[in-house]
Amino acid sequence: MVHTWDRLHLGGEWVTPASSERLEVRSPHDDHVVGSAPLGIAADVDRAVAAAKTAFDDGPWPRMSVADRCAALAPIVAAYGERLTEISTLITAEMGSPYWFSNLGQANGPHFLMQQTVQFATELEWEQRRGSSIVRRAPAGVVGIITPWNVPQVTILAKLFPALLAGCTAIVKPAPETPLDAMVLADLIADADLPPGVAAVIPGGTDAGQRLVTHPDVDKVAFTGSSAVGKWIAEQCGSRLARCSLELGGKSAAIVCEDASVARTVEGLKFASFLNNGEACVAQTRVLAPRARYDEIVDAFVAMTQGLVVGDPEDPDTYIGPMVSARHRERVHSYLEVGLSEGATVAVGGPGAVEGLSGHYIRPTVFTNVRNDMRIAQEEIFGPVIAVIPYDGPADAVRLANDSAYGLGGSVWTKDKAAGLEIARQVRTGTFGINSYAPGFEAPFGGFKSSGIGREYGPEALEEFTELQSIYGVPEA
Numbered sequence: 001m002v003h004t005w006d007r008l009h010l011g012g013e014w015v016t017p018a019s020s021e022r023l024e025v026r027s028p029h030d031d032h033v034v035g036s037a038p039l040g041i042a043a044d045v046d047r048a049v050a051a052a053k054t055a056f057d058d059g060p061w062p063r064m065s066v067a068d069r070c071a072a073l074a075p076i077v078a079a080y081g082e083r084l085t086e087i088s089t090l091i092t093a094e095m096g097s098p099y100w101f102s103n104l105g106q107a108n109g110p111h112f113l114m115q116q117t118v119q120f121a122t123e124l125e126w127e128q129r130r131g132s133s134i135v136r137r138a139p140a141g142v143v144g145i146i147t148p149w150n151v152p153q154v155t156i157l158a159k160l161f162p163a164l165l166a167g168c169t170a171i172v173k174p175a176p177e178t179p180l181d182a183m184v185l186a187d188l189i190a191d192a193d194l195p196p197g198v199a200a201v202i203p204g205g206t207d208a209g210q211r212l213v214t215h216p217d218v219d220k221v222a223f224t225g226s227s228a229v230g231k232w233i234a235e236q237c238g239s240r241l242a243r244c245s246l247e248l249g250g251k252s253a254a255i256v257c258e259d260a261s262v263a264r265t266v267e268g269l270k271f272a273s274f275l276n277n278g279e280a281c282v283a284q285t286r287v288l289a290p291r292a293r294y295d296e297i298v299d300a301f302v303a304m305t306q307g308l309v310v311g312d313p314e315d316p317d318t319y320i321g322p323m324v325s326a327r328h329r330e331r332v333h334s335y336l337e338v339g340l341s342e343g344a345t346v347a348v349g350g351p352g353a354v355e356g357l358s359g360h361y362i363r364p365t366v367f368t369n370v371r372n373d374m375r376i377a378q379e380e381i382f383g384p385v386i387a388v389i390p391y392d393g394p395a396d397a398v399r400l401a402n403d404s405a406y407g408l409g410g411s412v413w414t415k416d417k418a419a420g421l422e423i424a425r426q427v428r429t430g431t432f433g434i435n436s437y438a439p440g441f442e443a444p445f446g447g448f449k450s451s452g453i454g455r456e457y458g459p460e461a462l463e464e465f466t467e468l469q470s471i472y473g474v475p476e477a
């Protein structure tokens with residue numbers, strides 16, 4: 001089945017896009033045409049922003065009660081729940097996420113996230129009485145949402161739902177690699193019949209994204225993507241004092257303690273390091289191993305990695321699918337060469353094609369003899385590539401974990417959970433796991449340092465889309 005959209009949903013109606021250019025999506029596994037959508041350009045963004053501004057300034061949405069906004073969004077949640085298999089399958093076809101992860105993290109996950117966000121919206125104290133003042137959370141205004149291709153629905157819905165529930169109006173600019181699942185969401189938004197201008201979806205590339213960031217009527221930009229683009233967005237927003245929140249890259253360290261069960265650690269890191277083909281901002285790609293147990297830990301990683309099934313992402317047995325595109329595959333592959341040139345050793349995997357597969361595949365790779373100052377230990381590779389780095393004692397492990405420009409995730413693997421918690425408190429990352437790494441939607445998610453500014457998930461996500469307003473001299477009720 002080829003998924004095709006000819007029009008864009010903005011301003012509350014389906015409209016002819018400004019350009020006749022299209023985004024065609026081909027399978028990264030076998031190059032078949034998955035579908036196509038209009039390529040949104042700056043003119044479409046301008047039109048959507050104008051509608052969003054009118055909806056914010058003059059429409060009912062920001063003035064409705066939170067309960068009414070929850071009710072207005074309920075049809076989207078319900079309809080999404082009926083299309084989970086379709087959404088997982090589509091995302092797997094678009095960007096190669098293996099079906100086991102797609103079903104869990106690309107469809108069921110975002111569906112649960114929407115439900116949790118609605119729940120938090122009903123519980124949040126939107127207004128507080130303090131003496132003769134009221135402190136209220138007012139909506140931040142018109143929001144521009146810009147998202148990547150690796151977890152497309154999670155990254156959209158972690159912004160769109162809190163923004164809308166807070167009373168903002170929003171324009172979503174999904175990644176050009178994954179316009180199709182975004183258009184499914186556009187269908188659901190259209191069917192929900194929200195007031196005109198409240199929400200629009202405009203698939204597009206850098207031009208459309210830049211227009212959204214620099215548009216004077218966009219009050220807040222909520223972005224997930226690379227740290228390089230995030231810095232540019234922060235500069236642009238800073239120059240006009242627009243709000244922005246940024247969910248950026250990572251290079252998370254997994255600290256394996258002296259007392260850890262190697263079998264349980266490696267099983268846990270099979271998920272935490274290789275989830276979504278390693279195309280995950282939170283992938284635990286630096287494994288810090290105590291020197292005394294280094295060889296034993298490497299052997300266990302090598303055995304686990306050799307056992308990973310690489311292939312057609314639609315096959316339920318596949319653990320690792322293809323990289324999203326030929327260009328991204330080349331980028332990941334270039335790091336395999338970089339690692340070798342820096343003097344690291346390929347313990348399993350390494351450069352070259354995956355036998356029998358013609359798509360954008362990478363051999364899952366474990367590097368050993370890695371120093372933390374090597375590029376393969378400092379830069380985000382965004383593929384199934386991990387580095388095992390030796391350490392000498394807990395303080396050294398913490399030092400190495402913190403010796404990174406990034407600060408998104410991390411984990412510790414130990415039989416002594418109290419010691420694990422002590423290590424967690426010393427690592428400067430926004431999220432951290434003890435004997436697992438699996439972010440829950442109840443707790444705020446985001447990064448320290450170059451991994452970003454702001455938080456998603458939890459009630460904190462709603463707060464990100466509000467401005468505090470203090471009203472003085474309020475008469476007693």
Ligand code: NAD
Pocket residue numbers: 146147148149150151155173174175176204205206208209210213224225226227229230232233247248249250280281282380382408446447451452
């Ligand atoms: P990217 O930065 O290249 O692109 C992200 C989005 O920004 C896309 O929609 C793209 O079209 C748009 N864009 C690109 N240049 C722009 C510009 N100058 N102005 C406005 N928009 C622009 O990232 P990517 O390759 O799509 O995604 C991978 C990155 O996303 C990785 O670094 C990963 O770690 C990060 N990521 C972070 C999180 C998180 O929650 N912290 C989650 C997922 C992905």
